[in-house]
Amino acid sequence: MSLVINKLSKQIDQHPTLDGISFTVQPGQIIGVIGRNGVGKTTLFRTINGQYLADNGNVTIDGQVLSEHPELKTELCFIDPLANFFRGATIKQIQGYYQAAYPQFDAKKFESLLKRYHLMGKQKLRHFSKGTFGLFTIILSVATNAPYLFLDEPLDGLDVLIRKNILSILIEEVAGGKRSILIASHNLVELGGVIDRALMLKDGQVVNDYQLEDMRSQARKIQLVYRDKKVPALLRQAGRVVHVSGRVIIVVFENYTEKLREQLAATQPVFQEELPLSLTDLFMANLTDEADYELLS
Numbered sequence: 001m002s003l004v005i006n007k008l009s010k011q012i013d014q015h016p017t018l019d020g021i022s023f024t025v026q027p028g029q030i031i032g033v034i035g036r037n038g039v040g041k042t043t044l045f046r047t048i049n050g051q052y053l054a055d056n057g058n059v060t061i062d063g064q065v066l067s068e069h070p071e072l073k074t075e076l077c078f079i080d081p082l083a084n085f086f087r088g089a090t091i092k093q094i095q096g097y098y099q100a101a102y103p104q105f106d107a108k109k110f111e112s113l114l115k116r117y118h119l120m121g122k123q124k125l126r127h128f129s130k131g132t133f134g135l136f137t138i139i140l141s142v143a144t145n146a147p148y149l150f151l152d153e154p155l156d157g158l159d160v161l162i163r164k165n166i167l168s169i170l171i172e173e174v175a176g177g178k179r180s181i182l183i184a185s186h187n188l189v190e191l192g193g194v195i196d197r198a199l200m201l202k203d204g205q206v207v208n209d210y211q212l213e214d215m216r217s218q219a220r221k222i223q224l225v226y227r228d229k230k231v232p233a234l235l236r237q238a239g240r241v242v243h244v245s246g247r248v249i250i251v252v253f254e255n256y257t258e259k260l261r262e263q264l265a266a267t268q269p270v271f272q273e274e275l276p277l278s279l280t281d282l283f284m285a286n287l288t289d290e291a292d293y294e295l296l297s
């Protein structure tokens with residue numbers, strides 16, 4: 001069973017927001033979809049889920065093209081953050097709509113999660129704070145039992161305890177190996193603790209597709225100090241310089257080998273230290289522009 005995004009393209013106002021995006025989602029994964037503001041993460045989720053029509057490409061589930069098989073939509077759940085829920089509706093009414101749309105809806109799970117977070121069926125959506133509304137949409141998504149969940153900034157506006165609870169709900173959901181969750185988020189610290197894989201978007205394309213476990217074993221973040229302020233060419237050739245402050249340079253090497261270790265030693269740093277590598281480092285290494293470096297250094 002797999003979800004395949006195949007050369008998906010979407011222009012918005014003549015701008016190629018999605019430009020031939022391809023990737024495959026296997027069951028049992030939590031995937032982070034990462035990119036700078038406005039890069040097209042929400043557009044990607046909307047296009048995969050059929051809210052926007054793709055200009056080119058398609059989405060298949062187990063080999064069947066989603067747009068030709070509308071019945072397969074129950075395999076996907078994406079609650080758009082801008083969804084115009086009828087704010088006068090109660091939780092119970094919304095449950096009814098989703099139960100009608102998703103035959104596999106798990107009412108028991110829905111009710112137990114509501115109870116865990118002190119939400120009651122008769123509450124109207126308009127009484128929810130932003131955070132409670134976010135929490136409610138996650139509970140609703142999880143209860144659909146759709147194998148592929150798409151969450152857009154699910155941690156936005158939630159307090160730290162609820163964020164931790166949400167992440168454990170999501171980990172529980174994929175643990176059975178049957179569901180996958182794609183999360184678009186700028187909350188890289190928390191995301192880094194739960195995702196198995198990170199897709200980085202830039203210029204309408206997937207520029208990196210990291211399996212975090214592989215990345216952690218191959219990549220290194222190294223702080224180097226040199227006698228003068230010149231950045232040795234090797235650092236830019238073999239790695240991505242993420243920070244320069246006077247004679248101190250921090251570099252992320254995605255493929256750190258023994259040979260590279262020797263080459264680095266030959267640049268004769270006066271000090272060298274390995275630092276813990278985070279998702280934020282990978283974001284900065286891949287998605288920072290020259291203009292940002294000027295601001296950072």
Ligand SMILES: Nc1ncnc2c1ncn2[C@@H]1O[C@H](COP(=O)(O)OP(=O)(O)OP(=O)(O)O)[C@@H](O)[C@H]1O
Nearest residue numbers: 012013017035036037038039040041042043044184
């Ligand atoms: N309905 C729309 N009408 C006009 N422009 C749109 C529409 N939807 C998206 N866009 C544009 O497409 C681009 C991608 O937007 P999108 O919301 O997908 O980015 P994002 O990566 O989710 O951003 P953020 O991280 O800020 O949430 C932006 O330039 C946005 O202005």
